[in-house]
Amino acid sequence: MPELPEVETVRAGAEPLLVGRRLCHVELRRDDLRWPIPVPAVHALVGRRCTAVRRRSKYLLLEFDGTSAPVAIVHLGMTGRFLVEPTTRAAPRPEWRLHEHWRWDFAEKLVRFVDPRRFGALDVAPAAALATHPLLASLGREPLEPGFDGAFLHTATRRRRTAIKSLLMDARVLVGVGNIYASEACWRAGVRPRRAAGSLSRRECEALATAVRDVLTSAIAAGGTSFRDYRGVGDDAGYFARELAVYERAGEPCRRCRAIVRRTIDGARSTYWCAGCQR
DNA sequence: CAACCCACCTGACTGC
DNA sequence: TGCAGTCAGGTGGGTT
Numbered sequence: 001m002p003e004l005p006e007v008e009t010v011r012a013g014a015e016p017l018l019v020g021r022r023l024c025h026v027e028l029r030r031d032d033l034r035w036p037i038p039v040p041a042v043h044a045l046v047g048r049r050c051t052a053v054r055r056r057s058k059y060l061l062l063e064f065d066g067t068s069a070p071v072a073i074v075h076l077g078m079t080g081r082f083l084v085e086p087t088t089r090a091a092p093r094p095e096w097r098l099h100e101h102w103r104w105d106f107a108e109k110l111v112r113f114v115d116p117r118r119f120g121a122l123d124v125a126p127a128a129a130l131a132t133h134p135l136l137a138s139l140g141r142e143p144l145e146p147g148f149d150g151a152f153l154h155t156a157t158r159r160r161r162t163a164i165k166s167l168l169m170d171a172r173v174l175v176g177v178g179n180i181y182a183s184e185a186c187w188r189a190g191v192r193p194r195r196a197a198g199s200l201s202r203r204e205c206e207a208l209a210t211a212v213r214d215v216l217t218s219a220i221a222a223g224g225t226s227f228r229d230y231r232g233v234g235d236d237a238g239y240f241a242r243e244l245a246v247y248e249r250a251g252e253p254c255r256r257c258r259a260i261v262r263r264t265i266d267g268a269r270s271t272y273w274c275a276g277c278q279r
Numbered sequence: 280c281a282a283c284c285c286a287c288c289t290g291a292c293t294g295c
Numbered sequence: 296t297g298c299a300g301t302c303a304g305g306t307g308g309g310t311t
Contacts, residue, residue: 003304034287034306058305078305079289099289117288119305135307162282171306178304228291228303247304267283270302 002076004143004176005219006230006238007058010082013233015053017084017109018062022049025105033101033120034077041124042102045070050106057139057175061130069127073135077119083112084233116229140173143212148174150206157197157205164200165193165271168212177212180225180247183272185211187246187256192278193271194264218243246272 002010023045031037048064055061060082062072074082083092087110092100096114102122104111113120125133141148156173157164167173168182177185186193188211191204200208224230224238227248231237241248245255250263250272259276 006304075305077288078303115288116290117303119287160281166282169305180304225304230304268285268302269304 002058002080002224002230003178003181003219004055004058004216005181005222005240006224007055007060007076007176008220009224009232009238010076011053011055011060014060014062014082014084014111017233018050018053018106018111020049020051021106021109022047023064023104024107026102027105028102030101033115033118033122034075035121035123037102037122038124041070042072042122045072045104045124056130056136056142057171058178059136063127070124071127071130073121073123073125073133074113075121075135077115077117077121079117079229080113080115080120081229081231081235082233083114083231083235085110085112085235139171139175141175143174143176143209143216148209148213150202150209153209154200154202154205157200160197162197163194163266164191164197164208165266167197168208174212176216179269179271180227180244181212181215181219183247184215184245187211187273187278188215190278192275193273194266246274248272 026043026046028039031039045064048066050062051065052063060074064070087108099116100112100114102113130136160167165182165186168177189208191208219225219240222238222240223232225240226237227241246261249261252261254261254274254276257276259274261272261274264271
């Protein structure tokens with residue numbers, strides 16, 4: 001479900017609603033999602049004030065004040081929704097009931113975590129231990145921060161024989177790019193997704209780095225892509241889907257050269273590309 | 280180490 | 296109408 005633009009949209013939506021508020025009640029309806037939830041540590045957040053809502057890769061990081069400055073680490077997996085609503089709002093849609101796995105009451109704001117496939121995650125760690133947290137320690141660069149550019153991509157791809165699209169989705173290299181934006185970035189850069197990463201020229205790496213940053217930035221501006229499950233904190237859809245050039249457009253004309261957009265399968269993931277203008 | 284493949288889960292959709 | 300098969304935006308872990 002969510003790639004960087006979707007998680008960033010959730011982060012930006014949640015931040016003004018939660019920062020400064022005190023968590024007054026936690027309800028966990030199960031003790032695991034993809035991994036076990038540290039139930040005592042989550043309950044220990046009660047009474048603390050949320051001081052920041054950050055993002056690293058596709059993880060939401062909710063920081064709290066007090067001893068050890070605990071941070072809640074939330075991942076949306078494929079189908080997770082992090083919904084923030086007024087505490088007084090009417091009950092949510094009945095079909096969510098089965099899949100609402102936890103809720104946090106911040107007095108005037110209620111956070112619900114809904115995740116049918118349960119590929120999501122919830123963990124808690126002290127702020128000082130984040131850098132060595134198993135889920136965060138080996139993450140690569142943030143594509144929208146300084147340090148991700150053509151030079152970096154060029155270095156990172158040398159002697160790599162894997163497909164460039166796979167490398168773009170490798171979180172050890174750069175984070176936040178999933179199956180949708182990997183296809184889109186390759187299209188924008190005019191690079192075929194199956195090209196061996198190491199075969200890209202310096203110029204192509206520059207174009208690809210720019211394409212990654214541009215497509216992510218544009219998608220954030222549009223509130224993300226809502227094909228299936230993704231929704232923002234207000235259960236609202238993002239509208240970047242209409243700006244996608246190739247993803248889920250197989251059989252339709254390329255917006256650049258009018259050739260027919262293709263869909264191929266790589267490692268059980270669909271890849272969309274244009275043979276007319278990607279080399 | 281790199282590259283690949285699988286599992287984890289449920290729901291939506293397709294075709295018979 | 297029902298049932299089997301397929302697919303879905305993530306990613307850690309295991310194998311080759």
